[in-house]
Amino acid sequence: MSLEQKINKLETDLHIMGTLVLDSLASAVRALEDKDTAKASEVMDKDDEIDDAYMKIDQDWFELMATEQPVASDLRLSTSILQASLHLERLGDLSVYLGKTTHEIHDLPIPESLHKIVVEMGDMVIDMASSALESLKNRDAELALSTARKDELINSLYNKMLKEVPNISGNKDLYSGLFRLITCVRTLERGGDHAVDICELASFLVTGEFKEF
Amino acid sequence: MKTELTTKKELDHVFTVRDVSVSYGDFTAVKNVSMDMFKNNITAFIGPSGCGKSTLIRSFNRMNDLIPNAAVNGEINYQGINLYDEEVDPVQVRRRIGMVFQKPNPFPKSIRENITFGLKVNNMTDNLDDRVEKALTQAALWDEVKNDLDKNALDLSGGQQQRLCIARTIAVEPDTILMDEPCSALDPVATKKIEDLMQILVKDFSILIVTHNMQQASRVSNYCAFFTTKATDDGRRTGELVEYSDTKTMFTNPSESLTEEYISGRFG
Numbered sequence: 001m002s003l004e005q006k007i008n009k010l011e012t013d014l015h016i017m018g019t020l021v022l023d024s025l026a027s028a029v030r031a032l033e034d035k036d037t038a039k040a041s042e043v044m045d046k047d048d049e050i051d052d053a054y055m056k057i058d059q060d061w062f063e064l065m066a067t068e069q070p071v072a073s074d075l076r077l078s079t080s081i082l083q084a085s086l087h088l089e090r091l092g093d094l095s096v097y098l099g100k101t102t103h104e105i106h107d108l109p110i111p112e113s114l115h116k117i118v119v120e121m122g123d124m125v126i127d128m129a130s131s132a133l134e135s136l137k138n139r140d141a142e143l144a145l146s147t148a149r150k151d152e153l154i155n156s157l158y159n160k161m162l163k164e165v166p167n168i169s170g171n172k173d174l175y176s177g178l179f180r181l182i183t184c185v186r187t188l189e190r191g192g193d194h195a196v197d198i199c200e201l202a203s204f205l206v207t208g209e210f211k212e213f
Numbered sequence: 214m215k216t217e218l219t220t221k222k223e224l225d226h227v228f229t230v231r232d233v234s235v236s237y238g239d240f241t242a243v244k245n246v247s248m249d250m251f252k253n254n255i256t257a258f259i260g261p262s263g264c265g266k267s268t269l270i271r272s273f274n275r276m277n278d279l280i281p282n283a284a285v286n287g288e289i290n291y292q293g294i295n296l297y298d299e300e301v302d303p304v305q306v307r308r309r310i311g312m313v314f315q316k317p318n319p320f321p322k323s324i325r326e327n328i329t330f331g332l333k334v335n336n337m338t339d340n341l342d343d344r345v346e347k348a349l350t351q352a353a354l355w356d357e358v359k360n361d362l363d364k365n366a367l368d369l370s371g372g373q374q375q376r377l378c379i380a381r382t383i384a385v386e387p388d389t390i391l392m393d394e395p396c397s398a399l400d401p402v403a404t405k406k407i408e409d410l411m412q413i414l415v416k417d418f419s420i421l422i423v424t425h426n427m428q429q430a431s432r433v434s435n436y437c438a439f440f441t442t443k444a445t446d447d448g449r450r451t452g453e454l455v456e457y458s459d460t461k462t463m464f465t466n467p468s469e470s471l472t473e474e475y476i477s478g479r480f481g
Contacts, residue, residue, distance in 0.1 A: 003478070069428060071464045072473045208466035 003068045007078050010060055014081045014088070017053035018133040021088045021095070022126060024050065025191075028098035029122035033115075040102035043095050050092035057085040076208065080201040084136060087194040091129055094191045098122065101184045108177035111168065114161065118181055121157050121188040124150065128195035135202040144202035147195065148213035154192035161185045226292075227252045227389055227419040228273060233287035235268050235277060241445070242268040243452035246287070248438060255411060255420045257430035257460070260440035261480065265452025266423045269440075270391050273421065274310035275303040291389075308335055311382035315394040317374035319366035319381070324349075324358050327366050327377055331385045344384055351417075352380035353410050372403025376410065383418070390414065392422040396429065408433050427476055430460070437463040439472045 001009070024043055031039035061082040064070065070078050105115075128150050135144035165178050196213055204210045226249040234244040243265025250256045258266040268277070275296060277283040289296045296306060308331075319327050328345045332338060345362070349355040354376040358369070366377055375395060382390055392411075396404040411420055411433050424430050430437055438457040442450040456463065456472045467473050474480050 071427075071431070071476050072467050074477050075465060 003064075003070060003074060006060070006064055006068065007070070007074060007081075010057060010064065010078060010081050013053065013057050013060070014085055015133065015137060017050065017057065017085060017088050018129075020046075020050050020053060021091050022130055022133070024092055024095040025098075025122070025126045025129065028095040028102075029119060029126060032098050032102045032122060033119045035102060035106040037103050037106050040099035044099040047092055047096045050089060054085050054089040054092075057082065073208075076205060080136075080205055084133075084198050084201050087197050088129075090194050091125075091191055094125070094187055094194075097187050098184065101180055104180045105177050108173050108180075109170075110174070110177035110181060114164065114178070114181055117157055117161050118184055118188070121154055121185055121192075124154050124157075125188055125191040125195065128154070128192055129198070132195045132198035132202065135199060136205070139202065139206050141203045141206040144199035144206075145213065148199040151192045151196050151213075154189055158185050158189040225251060226290075228421075229288075229290040231288045231290070233269070233272065233285065233289055235265065235272050236284050236286075237280065238282040240449060241451045243440070246454045248454060248457050250419070250421065251436060252419050253415055253417075254435040255415050255422060255433055256436045256438065257434035258421065258423045258438050258440060259425075259427060259430045259475075260452070260455075261442065261475070262425075263450060263452065264440035264442045266438075266440050267393050268452070270393055270421055270423050271312075273389075273391055274312055275306050276312065278303050308385050309387050310389040310391060311385065311387040312391040312393065313375070313378050313382055313395045316398050317371055317378050319369070319374050319377050321365065321367055323363045324366050324369070324377060325362040327381050328384045331381060335385050337385060348380040348384035349377075351383050351414065352376045353406065353413070354380055370403070372399050372406055375399060375403065375407060379407075379410065379414075383414070387418065389419045389421070392420065394423055394425060397425060404429070431464045434460045436460060439463065439467075439469075439475060441471055441475065 024046055027039060028043045030036070031043060061078060064078055068074075128147055131143060131147040134140070135147060161182065165182060168174070168178060200211065200213055203213070228250040230246055230248050230250075233246045235242050246269060258270060260266050271277050272285045272289060273291075273296070277285060285297055291306075291310065294301065320330060322330070325345055328348050329341055332341060332344055337344065346355060346359075349358060354373060357373060358364070366374065369377060375398075379390070379395075396407050399407065408429065411422070414420060422430075422434065436457070437460045439455045440452050441455050442452050445451050456467055456469045458467070463472065464476060467476065
């Protein structure tokens with residue numbers, strides 16, 4: 001394979017991994033919404049597939065560096081692919097975390113309004129991750145920037161949750177559920193950050209300059 | 214009587230090149246080059262064969278004077294002095310601006326005589342033994358040859374011969390060293406020794422290196438100039454400077470597509 005073919009393959013593998021992660025996130029958020037533990041277990045079982053995809057990209061990138069020593073746009077693209085794959089792997093871990101949360105809260109008495117916020121944040125992370133990958137694929141710096149700005153909505157929902165929870169009083173089971181929801185939204189907030197990081201890589205591919213959004 | 218080549222003022226630039234073209238008879242090898250080269254830095258010239266990079270580097274110490282029909286137009290300022298001013302003595306120029314060539318070319322004499330020859334020509338005959346030791350030490354060769362100084366230089370390995378040529382160059386106390394593909398005849402081990410040596414020498418000297426090896430340019434240089442050839446109306450090809458930038462920018466985010474194609478091996 002030529003250098004160009006190797007990098008193209010690396011990018012194709014990244015987007016295949018992206019599809020796996022988006023599917024996994026979607027299933028995880030629906031399982032959380034429906035408190036469907038069977039579906040949540042399926043999501044957790046499929047994480048190995050995502051980890052394998054990540055390891056393959058990591059090893060292929062390593063081999064590419066050792067054998068081809070890419071420079072200029074080849075270097076920027078191959079390194080951005082590696083970094084994006086790491087963020088996708090973490091988004092895959094987020095799905096596992098949502099799966100665990102579903103198992104933990106399905107029989108606990110949690111306020112419906114807070115449950116809705118968590119699901120809403122999950123859907124936002126999916127939307128952001130999907131757009132981030134699209135901006136990377138299409139070298140679309142504008143989409144990357146507009147997607148990154150959506151992170152403010154996730155942050156505001158996160159802050160809303162932090163404000164509301166201390167006002168709730170109840171029994172041990174309620175507090176146990178609230179505690180899990182709080183850690184879950186913290187993880188979702190980090191998920192938004194991973195999507196923003198992928199947007200930064202998309203912008204870097206277009207401009208050649210790395211800027212934090 | 215030629216004037217002594219002295220530094221007029223302290224500048225950040227060792228060379229200031231303005232609209233320089235070099236031709237051999239009616240053939241222009243390289244044209245319209247303008248660039249500033251920084252002191253105590255390594256500047257690499259890269260580009261395909263025939264792009265004029267060796268021709269240009271040879272004009273920096275007036276080596277082209279020795280070629281019939283060679284003409285340099287434009288201005289090459291060396292530390293504030295026009296190198297081609299008629300008052301400037303080319304022998305003085307070559308003492309201040311030394312040169313190392315592609316193939317190690319020691320004189321067929323002893324190691325010691327290789328160093329002392331240039332010193333004698335330049336009337337630097339005081340403390341000859343000290344000067345020999347200093348030059349060989351600076352060229353990272355002293356430890357290997359200190360007990361064999363009367364041995365014929367041609368008995369040294371290729372890498373040692375090249376370091377001897379560097380020692381011979383720096384013995385006459387230049388401030389700039391021009392290197393024209395200094396490692397292309399050497400194996401990777403000898404190449405690494407020369408590259409390591411360059412990193413030490415650059416503290417005391419300004420270095421210009423022509424290399425075909427892009428990894429070498431990216432490894433050793435601080436600044437990098439990419440030249441290419443362009444067809445002229447008469448069907449011949451003339452070298453031009455395409456891009457000149459710091460090495461990191463050149464190899465991570467070059468501004469010209471021609472540079473990008475060349476350094477990523479997609480040229481042509």
